Amino acid sequence: MAADEIRLSPTSYVVLGLIHLRGASTPYELEAAVQKSVEFFWKFPHSQLYREPARLAASGHLDVEEEAGGRRRKFFTLTSLGRSALQTWLAKPVDDVFEMRDEAVLRLFFSDSLPPSALVELAEREISLYERRLERYRQIAAHELPRHGHDRRMAPLRLGVKLAEAFREFWEEISLDPPPPSPPPDRRN
Structure with a gap:
């Protein structure tokens, strides 16, 4: 496949x-x-990480060098084509905003049939999950801040902390004061 024929994905x-x-x-x-x-901010199947480098090497975006002995691991490096593709992608404007896909929020939306106690239980589980996420972020910051300070690679971590804190606060509000069920839909219209 020629280099200009390959479709580059987010992966x-x-x-x-x-x-x-x-x-x-x-x-x-x-x-x-x-x-x-x-x-922490871009989920995808990790199995793609094992296929994608070979695909990018076949298209000329990466070079590959295999160890002569031992495990014969393959090391991938950027080519000028790969570097150019990355720079072009980085310079291209983003045309969309954050897309949230959160199963707990989806359940909240459809929870009219649940008693308030079930909603509190859902909220408390979410609070616990966000507290664990915040603890993980603190561990990453403790390890990476001395090396990176507040550089660009640490900015997504700061965003992650703010989002996790906002979500935790949201679920704390739900836990303390569960909203009432929505009124039944008016099917006459």
Whole structure:
């Protein structure tokens, strides 16, 4: 497949971006890096991290070098085509805003048949989940802030903290004062 025929996906840009930041990397190393960073704001199946580098290498966006002995790991590096594709993507305006997909909020929306106690239980579970998420963010900050300060890679962490705090606060409000069920729909219209 020629380089100009390949469709680059968000996962492609995750791979290109991580290799740009890290240098030569194996798919396993990319997965480990995702688990400590990108995963908190961009979810995708990690199995894609094992397929995508080879696809990008076949299209000329990455070079690959295989170890001669041992485990024969494959290390991927950016080519000029890959670097150019990443820079073009970074410069392109984003045409959409944050898209929320939260199952707990979906359940809240459809919860009219639940008693207030079930809603409180849902809210308390969510509070606990967000407290754990905030603790994880604090651990990341303790490890990464000395190295990065408040640079651009730490900005998404600050956003994650603000979002998690807002969600925790929202669920605390639901827990303390569960909203009443919505009135039945008027089916005459």
